[in-house]
Amino acid sequence: xxxxxxxxxxxxxxxxxxxxxxxxxxxxxxxxxxxxxxxxxxxxxxxxxxxxxxxxxxxxxxxxxxxxxxxxxxxxxxxxxxxxxxxxxxxxxxxxxxxxxxxxxxxxxxxxxxxxxxxxxxxxxxxxxxxxxxxxxxxxxxxxxxxxxxxxxxxxxxxxxxxxxxxxxxxxxxxxxxxxxxxxxxxxxxxxxxxxxxxxxxxxxxxxxxxxxxxxxxxxxxxxxxxxxxxxxxxxxxxxxxxx
Numbered sequence: 001x002x003x004x005x006x007x008x009x010x011x012x013x014x015x016x017x018x019x020x021x022x023x024x025x026x027x028x029x030x031x032x033x034x035x036x037x038x039x040x041x042x043x044x045x046x047x048x049x050x051x052x053x054x055x056x057x058x059x060x061x062x063x064x065x066x067x068x069x070x071x072x073x074x075x076x077x078x079x080x081x082x083x084x085x086x087x088x089x090x091x092x093x094x095x096x097x098x099x100x101x102x103x104x105x106x107x108x109x110x111x112x113x114x115x116x117x118x119x120x121x122x123x124x125x126x127x128x129x130x131x132x133x134x135x136x137x138x139x140x141x142x143x144x145x146x147x148x149x150x151x152x153x154x155x156x157x158x159x160x161x162x163x164x165x166x167x168x169x170x171x172x173x174x175x176x177x178x179x180x181x182x183x184x185x186x187x188x189x190x191x192x193x194x195x196x197x198x199x200x201x202x203x204x205x206x207x208x209x210x211x212x213x214x215x216x217x218x219x220x221x222x223x224x225x226x227x228x229x230x231x232x233x234x235x236x237x238x239x240x241x242x243x244x
Contacts, residue, residue: 001058003033021117028110033057049137049176050104061101061135064093065177069167076157078167101180107133121196127189136183137176138227146173183230188220 007029015022035054038044044052049063067090069078083096112128145151146169153160153169160166168175192215202210223230 001033002036003031005029005031005033019119023115025113026110028108030108031105032107049098049101049180051098053100056100057103057105059104061104061137061180062098063101063177063180064096064175065099065101066093066164066168066175069163071157071163071166073158078157078163078170081164081167081171101177102135102182103133104136105134106131106184123194123196125190125192125194127191128186129189130184130186132184134183135180136225136227136230138179138181138225139233140228141226142173142176142179145169181224181226183223183225185221185223185225185230187218187222187231190215190217191219192216 007027009025009027011023011025013021013023034056035052035058038052038054042054046052046059049061050059051062052058053060053062065084066081067084068082070080071078081093082090083093084099085091086097086099109131110129112126114126116124118124141151145154151169153166157166157170160169165178168178192213194211194213196209196211199209202208221230
């Protein structure tokens with residue numbers, strides 16, 4: 001393996017007074033890696049759409065990719081499917097190679113943690129996290145559309161402008177390239193408020209200190225991932241794209 005990256009963290013207290021203070025922590029990392037050698041092999045298949053390939057990240061997404069198709073308006077079927085040949089051209093999908101579709105592990109990550117203290121006894125914390133540079137398979141859509149035939153494309157094929165996509169959908173579970181999408185996201189993970197009770201109240205129950213906390217988690221999400229949840233795994237492991 002060849003692997004390198006960069007981690008950073010910045011902490012600051014831009015405001016500090018007797019009855020109010022504000023602190024901020026920013027952190028992030030980048031991570032690039034590729035397989036330098038697999039011994040006598042160039043490729044090791046983990047599943048039908050995940051491979052270890054020399055020169056690429058381990059556990060990356062690889063599958064046949066439909067790039068063009070004709071459409072029969074009478075039968076409502078996509079026909080003459082052609083796939084990416086891996087060299088800038090096309091080839092019949094039956095003999096097409098699997099091509100690189102993206103990494104399954106994030107290449108960038110980061111967090112923002114902010115804290116506000118008021119009157120020395122009320123603490124408000126907020127935590128935001130982001131991840132990027134990777135793709136995930138939408139297992140929910142795969143089962144709903146490929147296994148149970150419950151997606152709009154199959155009932156109203158005339159609406160689908162991309163006939164190559166229609167061909168992949170109509171093929172059931174034969175292709176997965178259209179299910180693998182950018183899973184980058186930013187999530188508002190938590191907002192909490194902690195109030196430290198007066199010492200006289202704590203002493204009544206035999207404690208030196210006591211506090212009350214109210215917290216909300218998973219309060220906001222910004223992502224282009226088309227599935228239900230960019231952090232979910234379908235059946236875990238390689239099938240969900242969470243190879244690690």
